[in-house]
Amino acid sequence: xxxxxxxxxxxxxxxxxxxxxxxxxxxxxxxxxxxxxxxxxxxxxxxxxxxxxxxxxxxxxxxxxxxxxxxxxxxxxxxxxxxxxxxxxxxxxxxxxxxxxxxxxxxxxxxxxxxxxxxxxxxxxxxxxxxxxxxxxxxxxxxxxxxxxxxxxxxxxxxxxxxxxxxxxxxxxxxxxxxxxxxxxxxxxxxxxxxxxxxxxxxxxxxxxxxxxxxxxxxxxxxxxxxxxxxxxxxxxxxxxxxxxxxxxxxxxxxxxxxxxxxxxxxxxxxxxxxxxxxxxxxxxxxxx
Amino acid sequence: xxxxxxxxxxxxxxxxxxxxxxxxxxxxxxxxxxxxxxxxxxxxxxxxxxxxxxxxxxxxxxxxxxxxxxxxxxxxxxxxxxxxxxxxxxxxxxxxxxxxxxxxxxxxxxxxxxxxxxxxxxxxxxxxxxxxxxxxxxxxxxxxxxxxxxxxxxxxxxxxxxxxxxxxxxxxxxxxxxxxxxxxxxxxxxxxxxxxxxxxxxxxxxxxxxxxxxxxxxxxxxxxxxxxxxxxxxxxxxxxxxxxxxxxxxxxxxxxxxxxxxxxxxxxxxxxxxxxxxxxxxxxxxxxxxxxxxx
Numbered sequence: 158x159x160x161x162x163x164x165x166x167x168x169x170x171x172x173x174x175x176x177x178x179x180x181x182x183x184x185x186x187x188x189x190x191x192x193x194x195x196x197x198x199x200x201x202x203x204x205x206x207x208x209x210x211x212x213x214x215x216x217x218x219x220x221x222x223x224x225x226x227x228x229x230x231x232x233x234x235x236x237x238x239x240x241x242x243x244x245x246x247x248x249x250x251x252x253x254x255x256x257x258x259x260x261x262x263x264x265x266x267x268x269x270x271x272x273x274x275x276x277x278x279x280x281x282x283x284x285x286x287x288x289x290x291x292x293x294x295x296x297x298x299x300x301x302x303x304x305x306x307x308x309x310x311x312x313x314x315x316x317x318x319x320x321x322x323x324x325x326x327x328x329x330x331x332x333x334x335x336x337x338x339x340x341x342x343x344x345x346x347x348x349x350x351x352x353x354x355x356x357x358x359x360x361x362x363x364x365x366x367x368x369x370x371x372x373x374x375x376x377x378x379x380x381x382x383x384x385x386x387x388x389x390x391x392x393x394x395x396x397x398x399x400x401x402x403x404x405x406x407x408x409x410x411x412x413x414x415x416x417x418x419x420x421x422x423x424x425x426x427x428x429x430x431x432x433x434x435x436x437x438x439x440x441x442x443x444x445x446x
Numbered sequence: 447x448x449x450x451x452x453x454x455x456x457x458x459x460x461x462x463x464x465x466x467x468x469x470x471x472x473x474x475x476x477x478x479x480x481x482x483x484x485x486x487x488x489x490x491x492x493x494x495x496x497x498x499x500x501x502x503x504x505x506x507x508x509x510x511x512x513x514x515x516x517x518x519x520x521x522x523x524x525x526x527x528x529x530x531x532x533x534x535x536x537x538x539x540x541x542x543x544x545x546x547x548x549x550x551x552x553x554x555x556x557x558x559x560x561x562x563x564x565x566x567x568x569x570x571x572x573x574x575x576x577x578x579x580x581x582x583x584x585x586x587x588x589x590x591x592x593x594x595x596x597x598x599x600x601x602x603x604x605x606x607x608x609x610x611x612x613x614x615x616x617x618x619x620x621x622x623x624x625x626x627x628x629x630x631x632x633x634x635x636x637x638x639x640x641x642x643x644x645x646x647x648x649x650x651x652x653x654x655x656x657x658x659x660x661x662x663x664x665x666x667x668x669x670x671x672x673x674x675x676x677x678x679x680x681x682x683x684x685x686x687x688x689x690x691x692x693x694x695x696x697x698x699x700x701x702x703x704x705x706x707x708x709x710x711x712x713x714x715x716x717x718x719x720x721x722x723x724x725x726x727x728x729x730x731x732x733x734x735x736x737x738x739x740x741x
Contacts, residue, residue: 190507192500196519199490202537206488206706235741236710237484243709246741275606276481276714283713286740307646312599313578314642314657315725321606324717331738355655359724359731364738389653390724395734396667398701401544406666413664419730421661421682428630440502440560443536444494 202446209237214245217253228262228281236280250288257292260285264296267325275321279328286332294341297329301344305353320356327360334364349382358383362390389416472512472574473598478521481609484708485530491519492533499532504559504569504591513572524572524601531613532557534711540702541672547694549672556625556675556691557617559591563676565624568592570617572601578637579607580616582623592627594620611699611715618695622688625676633660633687640728652728660687662727689726693719697735709741 199205215230235246253259267281282300285293303326309318330348333341348361362379369375379391394412396405413419478486489495496518505525507515514523521527535557541549552564561567566585573581573595580600583593599605600613607613623638625631634640639658642651651659663685670677678685686694696719700712716736723732 192496192505192507192510192515192518192525194491194493194517194519196491198493202489202492205490209488209706232480236480237487237708239706239708240703241705243741246709250741272604274477274480274603276479276609276710279713279717280480280710283740310576310599312576313637314644317599317605320721321604324606324721327720328713328717328740331740334738335740355724356721359734360720360738363720363734367738386653389730393731393734394664396697396701396736398736399545400701402667405545406668409664409666416730419662419664421663421685421729423682424678424680424685425632426630426680427632440558441498443498443502444492446537 209239210241214238214242214249217249217259218256220258224256224258224262225265228259228266232263232266232277232280232284235284236277246284247287250284254288254290257290260288260290260292260296263288264292264299267296267300271322271325272318275325278325282325282328282332286328286335289336293332294336294338297333297336297341298344300329301326301333301348301352301357319354323354323356326352326354326357330357330361331364334361334368337368346378346382349379350384355387358387359390359393362387363393363395366391367395389419392416473524473572474602474604475513475522475524477603478527479603479608479714481611481708481710481714482521482527482530482603484710485534485610486521486526488706488708489533491521491526493518495533495536496526496529499529499536502558502560503528503532504567505571506569509569509571524596527601527608527610527613528570528572528596531610531617534610534699534707535614535617538703538707538711539698540704542702543668543672545667546672546698546702547667548670548675548698551673552670552675553614553618553695553698555673556621557614565621565628566592568594568621568624571595573597579612580620582620582627582638584627592624594624596620606714606721607718609711609714609718611696611711612718614699615692615696615715615718619688619692622686622691626688629678634658638688642728653730654726654728656726659726659728660689661729662690662693662723662732663687664733689722690732693723693732693735696722697733700736712736 214234215227217227217231219227238246263281263285267278271278285296303322305322306316306318309316330345334345345361345365349358352358365379366375376391383391392412392415394408510525514520514525517523518526535553539550555562555564559568569591571593575597576599578597580597581595585592596613596616600607600616602608626633636658639660640651642654642656642659643649644657663682696715700716703712719735
């Protein structure tokens with residue numbers, strides 16, 4: 158007796174479910190309300206930046222747990238530091254060069270955070286590289302020896318976990334090349350030849366060149382190590398931070414002359430005619446900084 | 447053995463479950479990356495900005511409701527992370543005629559919602575689909591706007607791209623798909639890119655090892671006046687691809703930011719730019735950004 162209504166109900170539910178599944182995940186209907194917060198309004202960014210400029214870097218010293226605490230605080234400060242504070246950071250790192258446990262604490266932070274907070278691990282490795290500490294060389298070798306994950310979250314054909322580790326290893330290569338000891342240089346050249354990630358190989362080439370003033374001799378050395386098909390990376394154009402147009406454009410012109418094969422083919426149209434105009438509403442200017 | 451009655455009950459339960467499927471999961475909301483926190487600390491949750499940016503990016507409560515729409519100062523959530531990246535685009539670039547590839551006016555128009563020479567009107571949404579970092583979907587109905595979605599790998603702190611520069615870089619990348627769509631350019635059939643290796647072991651496409659590949663249309667600094675990034679002469683001499691625009695934006699963040707942009711934001715932008723440049727271009731790598739000096 159109840160079988161028919163129940164079957165009908167099942168059919169209706171199934172049809173509704175199918176209809177619901179065909180809808181996009183984002184609802185079409187949109188509300189006009191504005192975002193909100195319960196937090197009280199704070200000062201403007203310009204005031205906060207003024208406060209930042211008065212912030213002193215934490216001391217970088219100690220042994221054992223004190224070194225770990227000191228390094229954690231220093232990373233917090235350095236992550237938020239501006240280009241005006243770069244020299245201060247460099248000076249403090251150079252002063253701590255012989256403090257083996259401080260260097261080791263940077264290494265520990267990098268290894269601990271590498272799967273939890275990528276940008277923190279990146280900063281820890283950058284600071285360790287700038288220290289030019291013997292402990293840094295050991296740490297970079299250790300990180301570079303980690304195998305790249307072959308399983309994980311595949312995004313646009315790349316395994317996220319693999320790319321994340323490779324970018325950290327690229328930062329470790331920067332540290333090795335900057336350290337410049339014979340063993341570190343030898344390792345950089347080995348990585349140019351043998352590291353499984355192109356991200357790391359490309360950075361090893363770039364870092365080796367930069368630390369040898371982009372000399373012809375350095376390029377000749379690299380050509381002995383570079384993988385087949387990657388020779389062009391030795392001539393790759395770098396835009397140095399602070400570089401002016403004249404300098405960059407001259408390098409680019411020389412690169413394009415030496416490598417006419419890199420010129421892209423003509424782009425291809427799929428439809429002709431002028432663009433469809435759907436301008437939407439006009440915006441007020443952003444709030445004053 | 448399943449009886450008819452049980453089958454009916456099962457159908458009802460499954461159907462109701464599917465109906466409830468609208469309450470989908472969200473990205474990892476337990477933390478923010480160090481780079482996100484560092485940039486956040488420069489504004490300390492500037493309310494006037496997010497009350498402007500949600501309009502600039504045409505965001506709607508129904509799309510961002512369980513992502514911090516009503517908790518807009520909680521930087522563990524997607525909406526606050528989105529406007530943190532928008533803040534970087536709006537104020538974070540130095541715009542040096544001597545040196546920058548493009549200017550704030552270019553990057554803003556590319557990412558923001560209103561239609562312009564850069565793209566038709568669009569809206570920003572967030573997606574849990576881990577297929578991609580971002581996606582661009584042209585409007586189906588004439589009265590709708592294009593959809594620019596940023597996905598969880600740009601928000602989950604464990605991901606290398608969960609930082610303000612990479613997220614804002616994706617606004618540029620997807621915005622450029624909007625440009626390609628508006629002007630009718632074909633950039634390839636693999637998600638709007640040329641098809642690179644589709645599975646491990648496939649050979650690279652030229653120098654590209656990613657599944658979606660672009661050409662790099664090299665140009666010097668000063669080749670485009672600020673505001674003219676949208677221009678093309680229809681040849682490879684004056685053209686851009688989505689990954690190229692993204693790399694140039696990330697390079698400008700690293701190399702020529704405003705003085706106050708935190709070092710962690712710059713370092714993460716450089717790492718993303720150089721990884722992308724090494725892997726995603728068919729005709730050799732793109733420019734290398736910034737010095738390899740560690741700090």
